[in-house]
Amino acid sequence: MSGEISMIGSVILALFLAGYLGQQYLPPPKPKVIGLDLGTTFCSVGVFHPGSGEVEVIADEEGRKSIPSAVSFTNTAVLAGHEAVDLADNNPQNTVYDAKRFIGKIFEPEVLEQESARYPFKVINKNGNAEFLISTNHTFAVSPEFIGSRLLLKMRKMAERHLGVLIQKAVISVPAEFDERQRNYTVKAANLAGLEILRVINEPTAAAMAYGLHKVDVFNVLVVDLGGGTLDVSLLNKQGGMFFTRAMAGNNKLGGQDFSQRLLQYTTERVRQEFGIPLTLKEDIHRLRQAVEAAKLNLTLQPSVTIRVPLHLHNHGSSETPEGATLAPVLFQAVITRELFEELNDDLFQKILAPVKTVLAEGHLEKEDVDEIVLVGGSTRIPRIRRLISEYFGKEPNTSVDPDLAVVTGVAIQAGIMGGSWPLQVSAIEIPNKHLHKTNFS
Secondary structure, three states: OHHHHHHHHHHHHHHHHHHHHHHHHOOOOOOOEEEEEEOOOEEEEEEEOOOOOOEEEOOOOOOOOOEEOEEEEOOOOEEEOHHHHHHOOOOHHHEEEOHHHOOOOOOOHHHHHHHHOOOOOEEEEEOOEEEEEEEOOOEEEEOHHHHHHHHHHHHHHHHHHHHOOOOOEEEEEEOOOOOHHHHHHHHHHHHHOOOEEEEEEEHHHHHHHHOOOOOOOOOEEEEEEEOOOOEEEEEEEEEOOEEEEEEEEEEOOOOHHHHHHHHHHHHHHHHHHHHOOOOOOHHHHHHHHHHHHHHHHHOOOOOEEEEEEEEOOOEOOEOEOOOOOEOOOEEEEEEEEHHHHHHHOHHHHHOOHHHHHHHHHHOOOOHHHOOEEEEEOHHHHOHHHHHHHHHHHOOOOEOOOOHHHHHHHHHHHHHHHHOOOOOOOOOOEEEOOOOOOOEEOO
């Protein structure tokens, strides 16, 4: 009997030794499950590498780790991501963005009409569902989940090209406030892209995983997610590796686009004052918008930036001035300071605190009870916003993870778990809170 036990022990030891040597000297298997962050403004794809335990956010051919959530239709092609954005100014009625706002939602006619008024493309009501009307060489309607599928397909192809393997399985993130229908339609979008979804994970939970909070002793986590178009604040309670969403609030009309728009309005008025002619050419507006967006990003690192934009100003669409002389191209230059940017957006920045206070009140917590403040979304890089949050809580938020990539990093970790990748991680278990409703500010 003792001989049999000894033999079993030897076999187990040999298996452990073989596993160890395999881990050390054999190339790790390619990840087969990808993590997808289908964001309102940008989306990303990541993988968890077996063996090293590292998360990699996969870049496109140009090295960009996120792609715009836009899809553009032409007579000959359907383009997604950066290629779609490049056509947005010349093909606005056929370039769809913000589709995530519409996916899986049932709209009253007047609500959908109000929502669609802000977009250059046409949104129609089909039995309470939103669809987008496209007019190329023929007119047709596409659903929000179809738009999502084109973005997910592009990210799937990015992952396959980078990894050199066929990808058919994924984990995907959704906003915490998404109901069952919205989650199902998001899964449907993935299915249209040829992907089987193994798990749907809430974005705040994914962000908390990216910060490693699923492996440490914290209880109350506040997630501030401020992206290009929306603000979402979630209060998570974690006990024993399980995440419970205690409260949610936000503003679905506040984000980086609004901050850029304030700066665009300011510079447009500067052009009118300096040259006496308003901006009318689409190409001029496009160039100035790009310069303003770049300035906003640079101001997170620098106290001031200089905008230089060549313009071809026309007077009421004519190439001549009122005096009849041809107007030569001009160079618009302006120094934009961080203080000016903060002043232009001060009222918008202050709006961020309203949902923060709401989730604390609804979660029955004092601000001193929050163990970790996690920042998600590129707009949380803005120094004034970080300062606003740290001043309110009396402590610095956790900024150890790239806020643009926090959600996709967490989703990739969960994808590694679902794929059984080594080294093993603690899985994120979410306790559904079906009685929870999101408070929205505007």
